[in-house]
Amino acid sequence: MITIYNAAAVIDGTDDLNVYRTKDFYGMESTAVGVVTSRYLGAVNHSDAGDVIALTVVSSGTDDADRINRLAAMDAMVSKNNTVNKSGFVVAFSEIENVKPGGITGIAVSIDS
């Protein structure tokens, strides 16, 4: 299975469309208020520096509400990366297709070089 991320309404940069093998999903961690960071094996195959995808969720101002929002984003990404279908792909996030699960409002991809 392939997981597709589309970060921008116009795909004109290397961080606007990023595709990974679902099995290369390394997991997530909270990295700031209202931000969850996902990690994948990088395209250049480094084991010590993969690709990073920052998932922005609504920051409410209270710790517990933020925890709930982050957890919703994590839950959505786990669901996406566990998807199995005959098409062979799943769209985890897309501005073009307006696929924004788990309350994620935007993503930013950093590609390991």
Next chain:
Amino acid sequence: MNKPVENYLYFALTGTSGDAANDAVCYPASTFIGATFSAANKTILKFEDNTANTIDGAVSKKFNSVTLTHANISTNASVHMDIVKAVAKIMANPGKGKVLTVVDTANGIVAEEFEALNNTTQVSCGDAFGITAG
């Protein structure tokens, strides 16, 4: 020991005879690493390379790249997504042990999953394959 049987993806450049070095590449579908935007009319696919990918932690790991040329975003804003979705469908072929022709530019052959994307510009391999790049 039983060797796993899987599908392989075949890509070929355009050219005269098509039999020169690096005119064609064939990689196991399981070695696909990922894909990204490359240009307004190009998407780059990356595959594991066998020269360094077994050395965990190496900082100079390499990959093989295949650049697909296709319609421009000016005619299809989502063409890059459409291309990678088609590639995913090809890789999800339930057969085993097949050589799946994704793009054979010299012979004008593209996988049927690309058919809807061939209306204005045929999907092709116009750039040299990046073998052991990175």
